[in-house]
Amino acid sequence: MHKTNLDIKENNEAVIIKAIIESKSISRAQLSVLTGLTKPSVTTITKRLLDSSLIEEHEIGTPSSLGGRKPIMLKFNPKSALSIGINIREDGFDGTLNFLDGAVIDHFSKNKITISEENTLQELVAMLNMFFLNLPSTPHGVIGITISIHGTVENNKIIFVPHYSLDSIDLVEEISKIFMVPVYLENGANLAALAEYAFSTKYDNLISLNVYGGIGAGIIEKGELLIGHNGQGGEVGHTTLYPNGKLCPCGNHGCLEQYAANDIVISTIEKKLQRKSISLSEVKDLYYQNNQIVVNSINEMAYHLSIGVQSLVAIIAPDIIFLNNPLSKEIPEILKILNDHLSSRFSKDTTVLNSPLGYNAIQLGTTINNTQRFLNVKNLKFI
Numbered sequence: 362m363h364k365t366n367l368d369i370k371e372n373n374e375a376v377i378i379k380a381i382i383e384s385k386s387i388s389r390a391q392l393s394v395l396t397g398l399t400k401p402s403v404t405t406i407t408k409r410l411l412d413s414s415l416i417e418e419h420e421i422g423t424p425s426s427l428g429g430r431k432p433i434m435l436k437f438n439p440k441s442a443l444s445i446g447i448n449i450r451e452d453g454f455d456g457t458l459n460f461l462d463g464a465v466i467d468h469f470s471k472n473k474i475t476i477s478e479e480n481t482l483q484e485l486v487a488m489l490n491m492f493f494l495n496l497p498s499t500p501h502g503v504i505g506i507t508i509s510i511h512g513t514v515e516n517n518k519i520i521f522v523p524h525y526s527l528d529s530i531d532l533v534e535e536i537s538k539i540f541m542v543p544v545y546l547e548n549g550a551n552l553a554a555l556a557e558y559a560f561s562t563k564y565d566n567l568i569s570l571n572v573y574g575g576i577g578a579g580i581i582e583k584g585e586l587l588i589g590h591n592g593q594g595g596e597v598g599h600t601t602l603y604p605n606g607k608l609c610p611c612g613n614h615g616c617l618e619q620y621a622a623n624d625i626v627i628s629t630i631e632k633k634l635q636r637k638s639i640s641l642s643e644v645k646d647l648y649y650q651n652n653q654i655v656v657n658s659i660n661e662m663a664y665h666l667s668i669g670v671q672s673l674v675a676i677i678a679p680d681i682i683f684l685n686n687p688l689s690k691e692i693p694e695i696l697k698i699l700n701d702h703l704s705s706r707f708s709k710d711t712t713v714l715n716s717p718l719g720y721n722a723i724q725l726g727t728t729i730n731n732t733q734r735f736l737n738v739k740n741l742k743f744i
Contacts (some may be wrong), residue, residue: 388432442501446727505731515592552726555577584740666703
C-alpha cells in the first residue's frame with residue numbers, strides 16, 4: 362500500500378537537506394561553505410540524497426570570478442513523497458493529500474457529523490482509504506499521516522478535548538496497524554503555528570492564535586514548537602477572563618473562549634437577532650449596514666481577544682502574532698479594534714496580522730509535521 366520510507370538518521374544529512382530546501386537552489390561548493398562540512402562529505406551526502414530522489418540537479422550555475430567549470434545546482438524534490446493530514450473538527454473531517462512542500466493533490470471533507478468514539482475511527486479509515494486508492498507514484502510513497510484535534514495532545518495521546526470525547530480510542534495505534542505508515546496526533550493550533558513558521562514569515566518567534574469553535578495558540582520559539590506540560594501550552598482560550606463567569610466545558614468559569622470564540626459570537630448574534638442561524642456573510646453585511654447588535658458584538662469580541670493577546674505578548678514576547686479567525690477575514694476592522702486595545706508597553710512592538718493561510722494553516726501544518734519528522738529537520742522553512 363506504500364513504499365518504505367528513507368530514514369534520515371545522520372545529522373549531517375539533515376543539515377544538508379535543510380540547507381538545500383531553504384536556499385531553493387545551491388551548489389555543492391556553496392553547501393560546504395554554508396554548512397561547514399568538507400567538500401568530500403557534501404559530495405557523499407548529496408549523492409545519497411540524489412539516489413533517494415529527495416533532491417535533484419536542475420541547472421548549471423554561474424562560475425566563480427576565478428573561472429573554472431560552471432557548478433551544477435541542487436534543489437529539493439517535494440514530489441519525492443506524499444503526506445496525508447486529517448483535521449477533526451467539531452462537526453466533521455477535512456483531509457488532504459499533499460506533496461512535501463504543501464502542494465495539494467487531493468482533498469476530502471465530510472460535514473455535519475457528530476464526532477463520537479463510535480464513528481471517528483470508521484470515518485477516518487474511510488477517508489484514508491479514498492486517498493490510498495488514488496496515490497500518485499512517488500519514490501517514497503506516504504511518509505506520514507498527521508491527525509489534528511482541537512484539544513491537548515501529548516506523546517500521540519489525547520489528553521483533553523472540550524467539544525467531543527475520543528478518550529477510549531488510540532487513533533495512532535489503530536490507524537498505524539491498518540495503513541502501516543507513521544501516524545502522529547497533534548493540536549490544531551500547534552499545526553497552524555508550524556505552517557505559519559514555514560510559509561508566512563522569516564521570524565523565528567511567533568504565535569498563531571486560532572479562533573474558531575474554541576481559542577488556542579500555537580507557539581514557536583527559536584523555530585521550535587512549545588507544547589508545555591501535558592501538551593497544554595498555548596491553551597489561552599481557557600485563561601480566566603471573568604471570574605465566576607460562564608461555565609466552560611474545561612470545568613473553569615469565565616474562560617476567554619466563552620466570550621470571544623467565533624462560534625460563541627455567532628451564537629450570541631443569532632440569539633439577539635432572534636435568528637435560528639446566520640452565516641458569516643450575513644454577519645458581515647449587517648456589520649457594514651451598521652446593525653448595532655452586530656457592531657456591538659464584534660466590538661466586544663475584538664476587545665476580549667485583545668486581553669488574550671496582551672497576556673500572550675507579556676508572557677511569550679513573540680515577534681509576530683497571526684490571527685486565524687473567519688470573522689476577522691470577513692470583517693478586517695476586528696484586527697484594527699484589537700490592535701487599538703493593545704495599550705501595554707510590552708505589546709506596542711508586536712505585530713498582529715490576519716493569517717495569510719487562513720483555514721489552510723492546519724492542513725499545511727500536518728504536511729510540515731510529517732515532512733520534518735521524515736527528514737529529521739525540526740525548524741523547516743519554505744518561504
